[in-house]
Amino acid sequence: MAPQLDGFFKQVDDLSDHFIDRLSQAVAIPSVSSDVSRRPDVVRMAHFLEKQLTALGAEVELRPLGKQPDQPQLDLPPVVLARYGRDPSKRTILVYGHYDVQPAEKTDGWNTEPFTLSIAEDGRMLGRGSTDDKGPVLGWINAIEAHKKAGIAFPVNLLMCFEGMEEYGSEGLDDLIMAEAKKFFADAEAVCISDNYWLGTEKPCLTYGLRGCNYYAVEVSGPGQDLHSGVFGGTAQEPMTDLTRVLATLVDTDGKIQIPGIAEQVAPVTADEASLYDGIAFTMETLHDALGSKTTVFDDKKSTLMARWRYPSLSIHGVEGAFSAPGAKTVIPAKVVGKFSIRTVPNMEIDKTNELVYAYVKAQFAKLKSKNTLRVYALHTGNWWVASPKHWNFSAAAKAVERVWGVQPDFTREGGSIPVTLTFEQATGKNVLLLPMGSSTDGAHSINEKLDKKNYIEGIKLLGAYLHYFAEEPKV
Amino acid sequence: MAPQLDGFFKQVDDLSDHFIDRLSQAVAIPSVSSDVSRRPDVVRMAHFLEKQLTALGAEVELRPLGKQPDQPQLDLPPVVLARYGRDPSKRTILVYGHYDVQPAEKTDGWNTEPFTLSIAEDGRMLGRGSTDDKGPVLGWINAIEAHKKAGIAFPVNLLMCFEGMEEYGSEGLDDLIMAEAKKFFADAEAVCISDNYWLGTEKPCLTYGLRGCNYYAVEVSGPGQDLHSGVFGGTAQEPMTDLTRVLATLVDTDGKIQIPGIAEQVAPVTADEASLYDGIAFTMETLHDALGSKTTVFDDKKSTLMARWRYPSLSIHGVEGAFSAPGAKTVIPAKVVGKFSIRTVPNMEIDKTNELVYAYVKAQFAKLKSKNTLRVYALHTGNWWVASPKHWNFSAAAKAVERVWGVQPDFTREGGSIPVTLTFEQATGKNVLLLPMGSSTDGAHSINEKLDKKNYIEGIKLLGAYLHYFAEEPKV
Numbered sequence: 001m002a003p004q005l006d007g008f009f010k011q012v013d014d015l016s017d018h019f020i021d022r023l024s025q026a027v028a029i030p031s032v033s034s035d036v037s038r039r040p041d042v043v044r045m046a047h048f049l050e051k052q053l054t055a056l057g058a059e060v061e062l063r064p065l066g067k068q069p070d071q072p073q074l075d076l077p078p079v080v081l082a083r084y085g086r087d088p089s090k091r092t093i094l095v096y097g098h099y100d101v102q103p104a105e106k107t108d109g110w111n112t113e114p115f116t117l118s119i120a121e122d123g124r125m126l127g128r129g130s131t132d133d134k135g136p137v138l139g140w141i142n143a144i145e146a147h148k149k150a151g152i153a154f155p156v157n158l159l160m161c162f163e164g165m166e167e168y169g170s171e172g173l174d175d176l177i178m179a180e181a182k183k184f185f186a187d188a189e190a191v192c193i194s195d196n197y198w199l200g201t202e203k204p205c206l207t208y209g210l211r212g213c214n215y216y217a218v219e220v221s222g223p224g225q226d227l228h229s230g231v232f233g234g235t236a237q238e239p240m241t242d243l244t245r246v247l248a249t250l251v252d253t254d255g256k257i258q259i260p261g262i263a264e265q266v267a268p269v270t271a272d273e274a275s276l277y278d279g280i281a282f283t284m285e286t287l288h289d290a291l292g293s294k295t296t297v298f299d300d301k302k303s304t305l306m307a308r309w310r311y312p313s314l315s316i317h318g319v320e321g322a323f324s325a326p327g328a329k330t331v332i333p334a335k336v337v338g339k340f341s342i343r344t345v346p347n348m349e350i351d352k353t354n355e356l357v358y359a360y361v362k363a364q365f366a367k368l369k370s371k372n373t374l375r376v377y378a379l380h381t382g383n384w385w386v387a388s389p390k391h392w393n394f395s396a397a398a399k400a401v402e403r404v405w406g407v408q409p410d411f412t413r414e415g416g417s418i419p420v421t422l423t424f425e426q427a428t429g430k431n432v433l434l435l436p437m438g439s440s441t442d443g444a445h446s447i448n449e450k451l452d453k454k455n456y457i458e459g460i461k462l463l464g465a466y467l468h469y470f471a472e473e474p475k476v
Numbered sequence: 477m478a479p480q481l482d483g484f485f486k487q488v489d490d491l492s493d494h495f496i497d498r499l500s501q502a503v504a505i506p507s508v509s510s511d512v513s514r515r516p517d518v519v520r521m522a523h524f525l526e527k528q529l530t531a532l533g534a535e536v537e538l539r540p541l542g543k544q545p546d547q548p549q550l551d552l553p554p555v556v557l558a559r560y561g562r563d564p565s566k567r568t569i570l571v572y573g574h575y576d577v578q579p580a581e582k583t584d585g586w587n588t589e590p591f592t593l594s595i596a597e598d599g600r601m602l603g604r605g606s607t608d609d610k611g612p613v614l615g616w617i618n619a620i621e622a623h624k625k626a627g628i629a630f631p632v633n634l635l636m637c638f639e640g641m642e643e644y645g646s647e648g649l650d651d652l653i654m655a656e657a658k659k660f661f662a663d664a665e666a667v668c669i670s671d672n673y674w675l676g677t678e679k680p681c682l683t684y685g686l687r688g689c690n691y692y693a694v695e696v697s698g699p700g701q702d703l704h705s706g707v708f709g710g711t712a713q714e715p716m717t718d719l720t721r722v723l724a725t726l727v728d729t730d731g732k733i734q735i736p737g738i739a740e741q742v743a744p745v746t747a748d749e750a751s752l753y754d755g756i757a758f759t760m761e762t763l764h765d766a767l768g769s770k771t772t773v774f775d776d777k778k779s780t781l782m783a784r785w786r787y788p789s790l791s792i793h794g795v796e797g798a799f800s801a802p803g804a805k806t807v808i809p810a811k812v813v814g815k816f817s818i819r820t821v822p823n824m825e826i827d828k829t830n831e832l833v834y835a836y837v838k839a840q841f842a843k844l845k846s847k848n849t850l851r852v853y854a855l856h857t858g859n860w861w862v863a864s865p866k867h868w869n870f871s872a873a874a875k876a877v878e879r880v881w882g883v884q885p886d887f888t889r890e891g892g893s894i895p896v897t898l899t900f901e902q903a904t905g906k907n908v909l910l911l912p913m914g915s916s917t918d919g920a921h922s923i924n925e926k927l928d929k930k931n932y933i934e935g936i937k938l939l940g941a942y943l944h945y946f947a948e949e950p951k952v
Contacts, residue, residue: 034801034803034804034805035801035803102805103801103805108702109701168803168804169804197707211706213706213806215804215806222767222769222771223767223768223769223771224767224768224769225585225768225919225922225923225924226584226921226922226923227767227921227922228892228920228921228922229789229791229793229817229819230687230689230819230890230891230892230893231673231766231784231890231891231892231916231920232766232767232784232891233731233784233789233790233791233819233891234731234773234783234784234787234788234789234819234891235731235763235772235773235774235780235783235784235789235891236767236769236771236772236773237729237730237731237771237772237773238731238791238792240791240792240793240794241727241728241729241731241791241792242729244720244723244724244792245724245728245729247720247724248720248721248723248724248725249724251717252717252721252844253713253717253718253721253844253845253846254713255709255710255711255713255714255717287711290707290708291698291699291700291703291708291712292699292700292701292810293698293699293700293712294847295698295699295712295713295846295847295848296711296712296713296847297710297711297712297713298711304711307710307711308707308708308709308710308711311710312710313705313709313710313711314709315705315709315714315716315717315806315808316714316716316717316720316798317705317716317798317799317804317805317806317807317808317809318716318795318798318799318800318805318807318809319794319795319798319800320799320800320801320802322792322793322794322795322800323793323794323796323815324794324795324796324798324800325510325579325796326796327510327644327855328510328644328645328691328793328815328817328855328856329510329578329579329793329794329815329921330689330691330791330793330817330921331793331794331921331922332791332793333793333794334768339799339804339805341705341709341804341806343705343706343709343710368728368729369729370729370771371770371771371772372771379803379804380804414706414707415706415707415708415709415710415711416704416706416707417706440707443701444704444707445702445703445704445805445806445807446701446702446703446704446807446810447701447702448701
């Protein structure tokens with residue numbers, strides 16, 4: 001029997017301005033986890049969530065995680081652990097989100113102030129963290145509030161785990177999840193994470209697979225300090241020259257990774273899998289819109305989806321230590337650190353991949369016969385994840401999507417990595433569902449990140465509806 | 477007859493604390509010409525010089541240079557034009573220096589605050605601009621003051637030209653020099669520039685040649701905005717991949733430029749020239765000290781000096797638009813601008829070199845068969861310069877060096893470029909001398925830039941003594 005949801009939906013609509021104001025308040029806190037100077041803001045964001053949840057009657061704990069490994073003086077931001085409801089007759093679900101955000105500066109090219117939620121006439125709500133991941137985190141809180149205000153019984157016991165280091169490798173979280181699996185999280189019958197995106201802009205999806213991410217640093221150093229290129233150019237071996245030549249050997253323009261042994265680890269495509277891609281609601285036009293260009297590697301949907309979901313990719317992110325400002329500076333940087341990452345897929349192994357990367361980078365550098373010094377190391381690693389989309393957790397979510405959006409969702413995988421997904425699966429032994437709120441054009445990690453008002457408000461309805469279907473879906 | 481200089485020298489020693497205090501005041505003004513937000517400080521530095529010069533009785537004008545070409549809203553800092561003395565029975569000399577500095581932040585790795593002059597026990601005076609070029613500029617002012625206070629007649633009419641955009645391509649200065657050649661500068665019988673360094677740390681030198689500098693930007697763009705590497709990795713052609721692959725083809729680890737046609741433009745080494753290098757006071761140990769490492773291209777002095785003075789070099793300075801901060805950011809930058817420069821030598825031509833660079837970069841990019849868009853252009857260019865070291869301007873300076881330092885100077889060329897040198901030569905038709913104050917370990921453009929107290933104080937004596945010899949040297 002389909003749950004009664006009309007009263008809840010109406011209440012969400014009635015509270016929509018209030019919910020948007022809550023998102024404005026959250027975006028205004030620049031909780032950039034990778035920026036040491038912003039750490040107090042990250043902590044402030046944890047307290048903001050604590051206050052909102054406590055006001056609604058949830059039990060909340062801020063769990064300290066100790067010091068940050070690469071900054072031993074610095075406290076990690078706390079994990080917000082919360083419980084709403086303790087009725088043994090109800091099912092219990094665990095939801096996860098993160099309250100930290102990527103860096104953002106107006107000067108990066110934003111059209112609006114990144115830490116002020118700016119609402120355009122077409123409903124785009126611009127601001128860092130709007131879609132990644134403050135909108136979805138607040139979605140759970142808003143769903144609680146709408147139930148309370150509508151006087152509708154909450155259908156489940158809701159366990160919440162909101163972290164503040166997701167954009168910096170979820171430092172410290174794995175240990176907490178492992179430790180709490182049989183304690184705070186013990187009652188959870190399944191897990192839901194809302195921290196990814198629709199494949200396009202029109203059709204919702206449920207996500208059952210993610211790529212992993214191994215993030216590497218290649219450091220080349222030589223001189224004791226930065227040098228003037230006039231005085232020393234031609235007489236010193238330059239670290240930036242060496243680094244550039246090493247980075248240039250990693251991947252080609254069409255994204256083909258040049259490191260031997262990587263492709264050999266990738267699971268072959270089965271006939272079953274190959275047939276899956278044709279039905280997915282995705283067009284190259286959607287990709288062009290999201291890219292803002294037609295500079296794609298492939299011209300067809302199937303190759304594109306496979307490149308994104310089931311093949312590894314390698315991106316060069318930038319160089320630390322070199323001249324990076326506008327204008328001209330005639331410097332020979334003394335020490336430069338190239339950053340690149342590999343998105344990993346079944347059946348790649350983290351340690352094996354690291355070994356292949358280290359050996360290849362060292363071999364490329366050795367070819368240069370340079371007197372400079374090379375180091376290559378991983379800044380963080382995280383495994384890929386694939387779950388069963390036939391689980392009742394997914395069928396409950398599919399019914400909720402159909403109820404709210406009027407369409408059957410696509411079952412998709414994703415190119416991004418949310419390493420905690422795998423940790424939750426391994427720690428709890430339960431099925432994990434990824435239930436996205438935002439759409440493909442939201443621009444997480446980019447300038448002008450946004451969440452559409454419709455996705456936010458209907459997304460709140462979806463999260464709430466999902467909890468109702470979750471409460472009654474047959475466990476098959 | 478050797479000029480009487482003892483009274484002047486004693487006065488310089490007596491005023492040394494006062495002269496160091498003047499340098500402290502100048503270093504405290506962060507006149508960074510490449511940083512738009514520091515423009516008021518650059519202008520403040522011009523007013524500081526005006527005030528010092530006026531107090532000593534010089535006639536001073538601050539000449540506006542109009543707007544900055546790449547920042548049309550922004551006024552260029554003024555040129556400080558000054559004259560000290562109008563005695564038609566004396567010779568007239570034109571001296572040049574610059575009062576702007578390179579960028580500097582404590583977080584770049586400075587041991588001290590870059591805009592506070594910090595004096596170490598061994599006499600190193602640390603601070604941005606101490607040696608490049610505030611110390612030498614103040615050297616002329618200090619020489620005037622010491623003459624006044626000692627009651628010694630000033631030996632020449634001194635014309636001064638101090639600019640505020642040297643570290644950003646001397647924007648606007650060439651036109652002024654051309655326009656004033658037969659006006660403000662009309663009486664000058666020779667030119668002296670103190671804006672370079674000794675070859676080592678012990679022996680002074682006079683410099684008669686400089687390399688030029690063509691500074692290039694290579695821009696690769698594709699997506700409409702920065703992208704998340706998880707979502708788009710493998711599906712988009714990445715500008716940073718293309719840029720890295722293009723930059724990697726420019727130069728090898730031993731500094732050999734890979735662009736065809738560059739080496740062919742370089743003047744061949746004559747037997748006369750080849751014999752010059754052996755006598756120069758320079759050792760590989762000096763270079764190792766200045767580098768802070770042994771990561772040199774060559775192991776011998778002669779090859780090293782030739783690489784620095786008479787062969788071109790290519791340095792990759794960095795990338796604008798990519799991730800450049802510490803930590804990890806999983807971004808695919810949408811538009812990246814690689815910066816590199818070529819130090820040029822006789823008989824390379826600017827336009828020819830530009831054409832070779834543009835053609836090569838475009839050809840390398842074309843090989844990638846990328847859908848991204850490439851632009852390559854020069855941010856600034858400046859020609860090489862070689863003067864006659866047999867001119868009486870040089871012999872006057874040589875006598876002054878011998879008087880102050882007790883040794884015959886080496887006659888050297890330099891690897892850096894001071895494009896204004898050539899402009900002065902062409903505009904005035906007079907001999908130009910480069911008379912350095914600082915030593916090879918001063919670290920201009922680096923962190924922990926310094927000027928040794930001894931070089932500053934003896935340098936003031938040298939500039940003053942040079943003016944006396946200049947006044948009476950036979951014009952042969």
